[in-house]
Amino acid sequence: MQHIRAHVLVCGGTGCKSAGSGNVIESFKTEIEKKGLSEEVMVVETGCHGFCEHGPLVIIYPEGTFYCQVTPEDVAEIVESHLYKGRIVERLLYHEPLSLEAIPSYKDIAFYKKQERRVLANCGRINPEAIEEYIALGGYEGLAKALTAMTTEEVVEEVKKSGLRGRGGAGFPTGLKWSFAKASVNTKKYIICNADEGDPGAFMDRSVLEGDPHKVLEGMAIAAYAIGSDEGYIYVRAEYPLAIKRLRVAIAQAEKMGFLGNNIFGTKFNFNLHIKEGAGAFVCGEETALMASIEGRRGMPRTRPPFPAVAGLWGKPTNINNVETFANVPLILQKGADWYCTCGTEKSKGTKVFALTGKINNTGLAEVPMGITMREIIYDIGGGITNGKKSIKVCLAEKSL
Amino acid sequence: MKSLEDLKALREKLQSDIRVRENDGTKIIIGMGTCGIAAGAREIMAAVLDELAVRKLKNVQVQQTGCIGMCEKEVLVDVVRPGEPRITYGNVKPVDVKRIIADHVINGRIIEDLVVGKMDDDKI
Numbered sequence: 186m187q188h189i190r191a192h193v194l195v196c197g198g199t200g201c202k203s204a205g206s207g208n209v210i211e212s213f214k215t216e217i218e219k220k221g222l223s224e225e226v227m228v229v230e231t232g233c234h235g236f237c238e239h240g241p242l243v244i245i246y247p248e249g250t251f252y253c254q255v256t257p258e259d260v261a262e263i264v265e266s267h268l269y270k271g272r273i274v275e276r277l278l279y280h281e282p283l284s285l286e287a288i289p290s291y292k293d294i295a296f297y298k299k300q301e302r303r304v305l306a307n308c309g310r311i312n313p314e315a316i317e318e319y320i321a322l323g324g325y326e327g328l329a330k331a332l333t334a335m336t337t338e339e340v341v342e343e344v345k346k347s348g349l350r351g352r353g354g355a356g357f358p359t360g361l362k363w364s365f366a367k368a369s370v371n372t373k374k375y376i377i378c379n380a381d382e383g384d385p386g387a388f389m390d391r392s393v394l395e396g397d398p399h400k401v402l403e404g405m406a407i408a409a410y411a412i413g414s415d416e417g418y419i420y421v422r423a424e425y426p427l428a429i430k431r432l433r434v435a436i437a438q439a440e441k442m443g444f445l446g447n448n449i450f451g452t453k454f455n456f457n458l459h460i461k462e463g464a465g466a467f468v469c470g471e472e473t474a475l476m477a478s479i480e481g482r483r484g485m486p487r488t489r490p491p492f493p494a495v496a497g498l499w500g501k502p503t504n505i506n507n508v509e510t511f512a513n514v515p516l517i518l519q520k521g522a523d524w525y526c527t528c529g530t531e532k533s534k535g536t537k538v539f540a541l542t543g544k545i546n547n548t549g550l551a552e553v554p555m556g557i558t559m560r561e562i563i564y565d566i567g568g569g570i571t572n573g574k575k576s577i578k579v580c581l582a583e584k585s586l
Numbered sequence: 587m588k589s590l591e592d593l594k595a596l597r598e599k600l601q602s603d604i605r606v607r608e609n610d611g612t613k614i615i616i617g618m619g620t621c622g623i624a625a626g627a628r629e630i631m632a633a634v635l636d637e638l639a640v641r642k643l644k645n646v647q648v649q650q651t652g653c654i655g656m657c658e659k660e661v662l663v664d665v666v667r668p669g670e671p672r673i674t675y676g677n678v679k680p681v682d683v684k685r686i687i688a689d690h691v692i693n694g695r696i697i698e699d700l701v702v703g704k705m706d707d708d709k710i
Binding site: 187188189190191192194224225227246247248249269270271272310311317318320321322323325326329330333334450451 | 588589590593594596597600601603604606607609613616618619623635636638639647648649650651652
């Protein structure tokens with residue numbers, strides 16, 4: 186009889202994949218089979234855990250032991266020592282750079298201590314291709330609540346109250362933006378998710394799409410209900426094949442379980458999602474060029490007015506938001522705007538996901554409360570500049586640093 | 587999926603599958619040092635997993651630990667229920683496993699004749 190006593194979570198985000206985590210997963214399956222532990226131990230491929238500099242990452246539960254830079258050659262030792270005998274493999278733990286102290290649990294690592302993982306909560310924790318795991322951690326409760334217990338006005342109010350601002354860079358209040366499309370009178374309205382992420386070095390949106398795609402789908406569905414839309418597009422850059430694959434799987438699963446499609450949760454609300462792949466044009470990250478691209482036209486920005494909320498995709502009222510913005514929405518509905526406001530500053534509530542790349546010790550992905558200083562991000566989370574250099578110049582250009 | 591209640595019921599059912607990642611609930615810790623393994627800890631582990639599978643208990647974590655020095659009393663099995671002291675059972679045989687799970691893990695009754703130790707703080 187089967188009783189699974191341990192889960193081996195291997196990061197399958199693009200960063201770790203390119204460092205060989207695919208082979209690590211296969212090695213685990215082989216070694217576990219060899220040791221006769223297949224009935225007791227489950228191997229799960231998760232999304233990006235964020236500590237990319239130190240990948241491939243492996244976390245073993247129930248202990249929550251965090252192993253770094255695991256190669257296929259290390260797997261036999263981990264299976265023999267940790268899974269079979271219960272002895273942690275010390276040399277593969279994360280070691281604090283200065284004190285060289287081994288830290289078994291990732292929550293104690295400096296990189297994670299200052300983080301507030303809300304949008305990234307499921308990344309590295311669940312199998313992104315298993316809707317069951319998303320549901321087990323509270324997935325689609327936000328949508329259920331919105332559809333069955335709230336009016337569209339109440340949903341918009343809740344998002345306004347949360348203070349959520351667009352995460353695509355402009356920071357426009359999301360609830361207010363939704364109210365514009367909601368106010369437009371038309372039987373056809375569209376919801377668009379901007380997943381073009383053209384900024385060099387940025388991979389926040391990619392990681393959310395690869396690691397927790399259902400969060401984005403749920404956010405879009407809630408937005409669609411709020412503004413009165415029944416159709417949506419996710420515009421993903423073609424250079425993100427894994428994200429596209431995970432989205433396709435997620436949409437199919439959501440449709441099968443009735444979270445997308447017609448009469449969702451037994452209500453009159455219908456919502457169908459399409460994926461539109463980009464074709465390598467940076468400019469299509471701009472909303473009007475993006476919409477032109479979906480329409481099959483040349484990706485050329487146009488002047489506004491008219492704003493998308495009045496006349497957007499195919500001239501219909503359209504609400505377009507960034508991936509991370511949508512990913513915040515299910516949490517606001519599920520846990521409430523008051524909870525959402527417990528983090529952040531007076532004018533900017535919530536968290537922001539940062540991609541740390543370049544000459545920094547801990548390159549990777551981190552989610553921090555709004556209001557944290559650049560110094561904390563670079564030194565406390567990022568681990569400082571490589572080669573012990575002392576000074577750094579910072580220039581802010583829109584949202585890419 | 588017709589309502590929030592339907593979804594919550596489904597969530598309850600699915601939660602047990604990833605419960606292992608929460609690392610909460612009752613813990614059964616089996617001594618897997620060399621002395622433990624020599625005394626038959628792997629057979630005890632198999633018996634524990636079988637019993638948990640038969641009883642469909644999903645909120646119990648099974649962990650291993652090393653040698654704590656009481657080699658004479660291996661196989662040692664610790665049971666920690668949330669908020670209760672950590673109890674160590676010694677000289678555990680596969681036939682004792684059913685009793686440990688039924689009496690202590692599920693009903694909270696310590697099995698006096700198998701006990702070798704008790705720790706109030708479950709940190710060593």
